Amino acid sequence: MSKLLDKLKTDILVADGAMGTLLYANGLESCHEYYNLSQPQQILAIHKAYIEAGADIIQTNTYAAKRHQLKGFGYDGQIKAINQEAVALARQAAGKDVFVLGTIGASRGLRQCDLSLEEIVSETVEQVNYLLETARIDGLLFETYYDIEELSAVLKAIRPITDLPIIANISLYEAGITENGRPLVEAFSQLVMLGADVVGLNCHLGPYHMIQSLKQVPLFAQSYLSVYPNASLLSFSDNGETNQFAFSQNADYFEHCAKLFVEEGVRLIGGCCGTTPDHIKAIKRGIKGLKPIDRKIITPLMTEEELIKQVQKSETLVDKVKKEVTIIAEIDPPKTLDIDRFVAGVKALDKKGIAAITLADNSLARTRICNVSIASLLKEEIDTPFLLHLACRDHNMIGLQSRLLGMHIHGFDHLLAITGDPSKIGDFPGATSVYDATSFKLLSMIKQLNQGKGYSGASIKQATNFTVAAAFNPNVKNLSRTGRLIEKKIAAGADYFITQPIFNQNQIDELSQLTKPYEEPFFIGIMPITSYNNAVFLHNEVPGIDLSEEFLARLEAVKEDKEACQKLALEESKALIDKALEHFNGIYLITPFLRYDLTSSLIDYIQKRA
Structure with a gap:
């Protein structure tokens, strides 16, 4: 067993919080992953801030460092350097006492992705290989996967190429159910069967809804649970000059929530969007003196779908x-x-x-x-x-x-x-x-x-x-x-x-x-x-429409006679x-x-x- 999994066997570990939130706060709003090369000191400082706050685990700044995502910024030619420099920076900050996870984000999600599933898996394998080449990470973190099909395909491809621990975090729109309406426990069970060593939730939801979601989830014999909640739901404000999106400043709340996560069997607790070193400090305080539980009572999620009666369809x-x-x-x-x-x-x-x-x-x-x-x-x-x-x-x-x-x-x-x-x-x-x-x-x-x-x-x-x-x-x-x-x-x-x-x-x-x-x-x-001119336009200017030269010639012959032209056009439609x-x-x-x-x-x- 790896050192990371060995540690999770007996202890509750604290992970870091958001990278993007702090980069935004520092005025960096472009490609976050490229900052590994252009602003390495900023990335290093953020890693150190989380470690000083009490993080036992940090993650590389590589969430969107896949080829198609970097291509949008013109950096796809530097994909290897971006990923491997991210590992070097995280390892430099972590030293020997803090674990480093190589982070890979989902491709499918809130925004449409034009890549096929095969292309997504191929690009994910490429990124993972660059991270693994360094031999300086302690595990892989796959996060913000709304689409279980994507995450399952990725695990099938990645599990055979590495023995490192894999943490697989999915994201929910609603508490307790996945994007396609499956109970969370079913999704987690599938990921465990595909080789995930840790399964959990991250992003979109705050602590409250993640706690509610985990009440239906049992303790898995061969896998542990993780959570990386958002600081809160995102709020919007308009001050008359600029529109601003913000998360609640609620770090102390995370101290209380950390204890509740432990009661649901969670062994790895970090933060996602809106969280800062203050949130990580609060989590560290919340788990102080606590040990992982080895049994829990399951509260099944009520399935309102059982109450829905199918509408009797009339002839369609x-x-x-x-x-x-x-x-x-x-x-x-x-x-x-x-x-x-x-x-x-x-x-x-x-x-x-x-x-x-x-x-x-x-x-x-x-x-x-x-x-x-x-x-x-x-x-x-x-x-x-x-x-x-x-x-x-x-x-x-x-x-x-x-x-x-x-x-x-x-x-x-x-x-x-x-x-x-x-x-x-x-x-x-x-x-x-x-x-x-x-x-x-x-x-x-x-x-x-x-x-x-x-x-x-x-x-x-x-x-x-x-x-x-x-x-x-x-x-x-x-x-x-x-x-x-x-x-x-x-x-x-x-x-x-x-x-x-x-x-x-x-x-x-x-x-x-x-x-x-x-x-x-x-x-x-x-x-x-409707007319000869209409036919000429369709034939010459609308892609894919090709009228026969014979039909065009017949229309042209009567183009000045609207009635004859219309009669000829209707005859053509009737023949079709x-x-x-x-x-x-x-x-x-x-x-x-x-x-x-x-x-x-x-x-x-x-x-x-x-």
Whole structure:
């Protein structure tokens, strides 16, 4: 057994507190890990301050020292030097009497990470190898992992390459349950089975909620418990000149909490965001004279999910399209408060008896009236259900869940989950594209709400009843390679797919071959062309759309005759519909420029044909 684990067998150890909090306090707000090279004395001084406060264990300043995170600052070429200098500084401060942990932070978390799980694991292994090369650390600390899938994959990769102790700390949004709603004890048990020597909690929550969370956790025979709580919940203040975020100055409170942590079986206690050497001093005072417990009484977390009754689902679009030809039609919400033509269009489509009317969510990043609001305004006047688009671009994770709960309250249970076009292409190019989530995470969030759980894993007291579509773009050079994308969206929770508009019959044939393995239905996007100029624009300026030269030539020949041009364009749309109905039951009609007369004409054609 290592010296660290040998010590934990008989004693309660105190770890250090936040590094970033003190760097911010010293005016250092850029890449914290690069300060190992540029400001080594600052890092060394912080390590020494925690040791003087009573820390038995300190961690290297390497939380975000992975390649993709350093690349954002332009320092990825110095990844080895940054990690190994961090070890040298920590070891210099620690001497022989204090343990040093090599710290690795999560990649997935509050912010979206574009790397695949395989790429995350590869970068983590790279960082760990640089830390291990020094032969000067006493263990590895993996911290702030909200995603158990990521942490499990990392442990599977790291455990075989080192015998050093591994501390695996996860982060919770809600007390006692993980991001996907699993009880904490299940998550800890999984990590122990994968070789973690110490399992615990860090970040996001303060001491109170961590103590509540640990009440359900037993003492593991082959692993110990750790906690690194935040100083408190983060507070926000506006003094009229600057906005400030701050943690409570509550170091003395940690003395009391340290004793309660020991009662729950914790043997390693440190601090996370907002904690300072004063907090570590308080923890040291709190554990004075205490020894680890060897038995405890478990208080199981009440699972409110057991109280949730599943909503009886009425027939959905998915059920309907599997049996018969089904039409949905999109009409864009208006850009101004002059909504008369839009309302007339919705009512005209409602009379056609189609399955749903879809309303986009600021499509092409152009500002329109909120689709939820205008659907709420009209839902009592029409019989056709609304299918609402929801774009990740305009909402952070708080806003996405709030909007979904609002949709449920209004009775809108059919959704299209999309990432959304970037703001820079729209009418406010300087606006921020949020992208806390992509459509994949949004799909999984919606499915979690259907289980009665919010994104944090906490109960929402009632299950939602969403049926959710995913968007699919067939206008790519190599359609055959997009099967994996379909599979990922199905895995994330897609019930069916809605395609972007198709203008080529061969593309429909190719799509039918691609989609044969999947049970999930596809609605084929058909958008009637309004004029020759509209066709030229689509053909030349919209990526992936390729109109035939023959069709363009026929349109050009009658471009001055609006009636003849429109007739020709509708004939082309009908030919595409004929081809689509050879393979698919779902047709998605996209109304261009509020020309609902064109959509109505195509609905009549499909219904007569069917």
